[in-house]
Structure formats: C-alpha cells, structure tokens
Amino acid sequence: MENSKNWPLWEIFIRSKRGLSHKHVGSLRASDAQMAIENARDVYTRRQEGISIWVIESKNITASDPGEQDSLFDPSGDKPYRHPTFYKLPDELKNI
Amino acid sequence: MTAKAISQEERFYQLIDKEEKIEPKDWMPEKYRNTMIRQISQHAHSEVVGMLPEGNWISRAPSLRRKAALLAKIQDEAGHGLYLYSAAETLGADREELIEELHIGKAKYSSIFNYPTLSWADIGAIGWLVDGAAIMNQVMLCRTSYGPYSRAMVRICKEESFHQRQGYDILLTLCNGTKEQKEMAQDALNRWWYPSLMMFGPKDDESVHSDYSIKMKIKRFSNDELRQRFVDATVPQAEYLGLKVPDKNLKFNAKTENYSFTEPDWSEFYNVIKGNGPCNKDRIKTRREAFENGKWVRDAAIAYAEKQKQNNKNGKQ
Ligand SMILES: [Fe+2]
Numbered sequence: 001m002e003n004s005k006n007w008p009l010w011e012i013f014i015r016s017k018r019g020l021s022h023k024h025v026g027s028l029r030a031s032d033a034q035m036a037i038e039n040a041r042d043v044y045t046r047r048q049e050g051i052s053i054w055v056i057e058s059k060n061i062t063a064s065d066p067g068e069q070d071s072l073f074d075p076s077g078d079k080p081y082r083h084p085t086f087y088k089l090p091d092e093l094k095n096i
Numbered sequence: 097m098t099a100k101a102i103s104q105e106e107r108f109y110q111l112i113d114k115e116e117k118i119e120p121k122d123w124m125p126e127k128y129r130n131t132m133i134r135q136i137s138q139h140a141h142s143e144v145v146g147m148l149p150e151g152n153w154i155s156r157a158p159s160l161r162r163k164a165a166l167l168a169k170i171q172d173e174a175g176h177g178l179y180l181y182s183a184a185e186t187l188g189a190d191r192e193e194l195i196e197e198l199h200i201g202k203a204k205y206s207s208i209f210n211y212p213t214l215s216w217a218d219i220g221a222i223g224w225l226v227d228g229a230a231i232m233n234q235v236m237l238c239r240t241s242y243g244p245y246s247r248a249m250v251r252i253c254k255e256e257s258f259h260q261r262q263g264y265d266i267l268l269t270l271c272n273g274t275k276e277q278k279e280m281a282q283d284a285l286n287r288w289w290y291p292s293l294m295m296f297g298p299k300d301d302e303s304v305h306s307d308y309s310i311k312m313k314i315k316r317f318s319n320d321e322l323r324q325r326f327v328d329a330t331v332p333q334a335e336y337l338g339l340k341v342p343d344k345n346l347k348f349n350a351k352t353e354n355y356s357f358t359e360p361d362w363s364e365f366y367n368v369i370k371g372n373g374p375c376n377k378d379r380i381k382t383r384r385e386a387f388e389n390g391k392w393v394r395d396a397a398i399a400y401a402e403k404q405k406q407n408n409k410n411g412k413q
C-alpha cells in the first residue's frame with residue numbers, strides 16, 4: 001500500500017434547485033477538482049438531485065471543536081431579548 | 097449560567113440517551129468507534145461484493161430495458177459502497193486498509209453474495225429478497241446513533257426501493273409466462289429463501305455484538321425481530337406470484353399475526369462465513385483483480401493531477 005498514491009478526499013455540496021443553498025451531501029475520493037465534480041455528478045445526482053455542485057478538498061475545511069461547544073455557543077444562550085417572542089405586546093395590536 | 101462541567105464520557109452517554117446523533121469529531125469510547133468501523137466497513141464490502149452476482153447477468157439480460165435497469169441498480173450499489181466507505185473514514189479508518197482486509201479474506205461481508213446466480217430468475221429473486229432483506233435492516237439503520245452512518249442509510253434507503261421493485265417485476269413477468277418460466281422463478285425462490293433469512297445474522301442468543309449495538313442505539317431491533325418482519329412481509333408477496341415458499345412448517349398464526357417458519361441451517365451459515373460457500377474464493381479473486389488492474393488508472397490520474405498543479409504554479413509566476 002503506497003499511501004502517497006491515494007486520491008485525496010473531497011467534500012461535496014449540491015444545490016438541489018434554484019433559490020436554495022448548496023448543501024453538504026457527503027464525500028468522495030478523486031485525483032483533482034474536475035474529477036471530484038464528475039464523480040459527484042455520478043454518485044450524488046443520478047436522480048436529478050442537483051443543478052450545481054461545489055467540491056472542496058476535505059483537508060481545507062476548518063471545523064470548530066465539539067469539545068468546546070459549550071464555551072463557543074454559550075454566549076447566545078442567555079440573550080432571549082434577541083428573539084421576537086421576548087417582547088410581550090398587547091393583543092389588540094395588529095401587524096407587528 | 098454555568099452548566100455543571102461534565103466529562104467527555106458522560107457527555108457521550110447523555111447524547112445517546114437523548115437520541116442525539118454522535119458526529120465524527122465528538123469524543124467516543126474506543127469500543128463504540130471500533131464497533132462502528134467494523135459494522136460500516138462490513139456493510140460497505142457487502143455493497144461492493146454484492147455487485148458481482150448480478151454483474152454476471154448484465155450481458156445476458158433478456159431485453160434492453162431489463163439490462164438498463166439492472167445496470168442502474170448495480171451502479172447504485174457501487175454508490176452505496178462509496179457512501180459507506182466515506183462514513184467509515186470519518187471515524188479515522190483508512191479506506192485502503194479496509195479494502196486490503198477484504199482482499200486478504202480478513203473482513204466479512206454478507207454471506208449471501210457467496211451464492212451463484214444460475215438463471216435470469218435469480219436476478220429477480222435477488223432484487224425482491226436480498227434487497228428486500230437489506231431494506232428491512234437499512235430502514236432501521238436510518239435511526240442509528242452515528243450521524244454519518246445514519247445519513248448514508250437515508251440516501252441508500254431512498255435508492256433501494258427501486259431495486260426491490262425491479263426484482264419483483266422480473267419475477268412477476270416470469271410467473272405470468274410459460275410453465276418453464278414459472279418453474280425457473282420457483283427454483284430461484286427455493287435457492288434464495290434461506291440464504292435471505294440468514295442475512296439478518298445469527299439467532300439473538302448466539303449473536304456476539306447484539307447487546308452492545310442495541311445499548312448504543314446502533315441497532316434498534318434484534319436479528320430475530322428483523323427476520324420475523326421480513327418473513328411476515330414477504331410470504332404474501334410470494335403467494336401473489338403463485339410461488340411456494342420452500343418451508344413445510346410455514347404457518348400463519350392469526351393471534352400474533354406472524355408466520356412461524358423454519359430457521360435456516362445455521363451450520364451452512366457459519367460454513368459460508370468461514371469462506372467455504374460456493375463462490376467465496378471467486379468473489380474475492382474478482383475483487384482483487386479489479387483492484388490490481390485498476391491501479392495504473394489510479395496512478396495515472398494522480399500523476400496527471402500533480403502535473404497540472406505544477407503547470408498552474410509555473411504559469412502564475
Ligand atoms: Fe445497496
């Protein structure tokens with residue numbers, strides 16, 4: 001096994017139709033970006049699941065650390081005033 | 097608001113309890129990781145080896161329509177293998193190593209793919225029974241606790257239903273055909289019935305990994321429960337075809353609304369798993385040759401990609 005000869009791993013994002021964002025659908029191996037797009041076409045859009053494909057080499061993605069989930073996302077936990085339901089307004093009011 | 101600090105381990109079991117998915121970068125016990133890698137890679141191998149018995153009939157399909165459908169089904173199975181190898185890789189497994197283990201006979205795959213496809217009716221029986229049994233199992237696995245495995249299963253289940261229907265459609269046509277064609281269908285059912293029942297794995301009291309898998313919500317139902325469901329769903333479908341399930345003890349129990357049925361011959365199951373089925377050696381040999389013969393293509397693609405990268409760099413300077 002010559003590991004150096006392995007095709008790199010790519011993450012695949014598909015836009016399923018106009019008006020929607022590209023969404024992560026999975027990953028695959030390919031020797032370069034062009035092949036990643038062609039393979040993604042064959043693997044992830046065989047039943048018209050997409051109209052546009054993004055590929056990015058997995059090693060180029062920086063992810064947050066799940067171990068730090070609490071410290072990273074805590075600051076938004078105690079700010080209920082960011083949500084419209086925090087403000088109790090009289091029922092008679094319309095269109096607000 | 098200071099949440100009580102909990103250990104990574106406590107957090108893991110909390111997520112499992114709360115029916116939340118475990119994701120790749122989460123901390124997880126080694127046993128969970130290894131169980132997951134083993135199960136996902138075995139599943140991936142099964143998808144890939146599973147293409148071989150059917151591939152045998154692509155060039156002999158009775159019509160262009162049947163051939164196109166069979167090709168599409170087999171192409172799906174290749175995709176399933178890919179989704180699953182990718183899911184295994186998210187756990188830190190090395191794909192090359194997993195494939196190597198398959199090629200040296202160390203890794204397991206579903207024992208059913210070690211049986212030969214002797215007639216065109218076998219392609220119908222495989223779609224109906226083998227994919228049908230796989231669907232039973234895979235629908236359950238859509239709710240498995242490991243996120244990437246669960247997502248792969250959702251994709252796979254969406255694609256599987258066509259596999260089972262095209263298989264049944266083949267048998268339906270044969271059963272409405274000549275006497276010989278119907279006999280061919282019956283013969284296929286006779287040979288594939290028990291191997292299909294074996295697909296759910298050994299009986300619960302002999303299944304080694306079952307307890308842990310249920311506790312960790314990797315599996316939601318036991319082997320025996322799934323097997324029962326499969327029998328209950330499949331017997332009426334056989335009756336519709338006018339075929340006889342090869343089991344003298346098959347009986348509908350009106351009270352439980354279940355069929356009682358004869359267990360497969362478990363000694364045969366263990367024998368096939370050990371490598372002594374009719375086609376084990378041939379399957380592995382075919383896989384190994386395909387891998388070796390494809391090596392120059394993989395190498396050439398890498399060499400081309402590297403050269404392009406070099407050219408782009410030089411061009412920019
Ligand atoms: Fe499959």
Ligand SMILES: [Fe+2]
Pocket residue numbers: 173227230256259
């Ligand atoms: Fe399938």
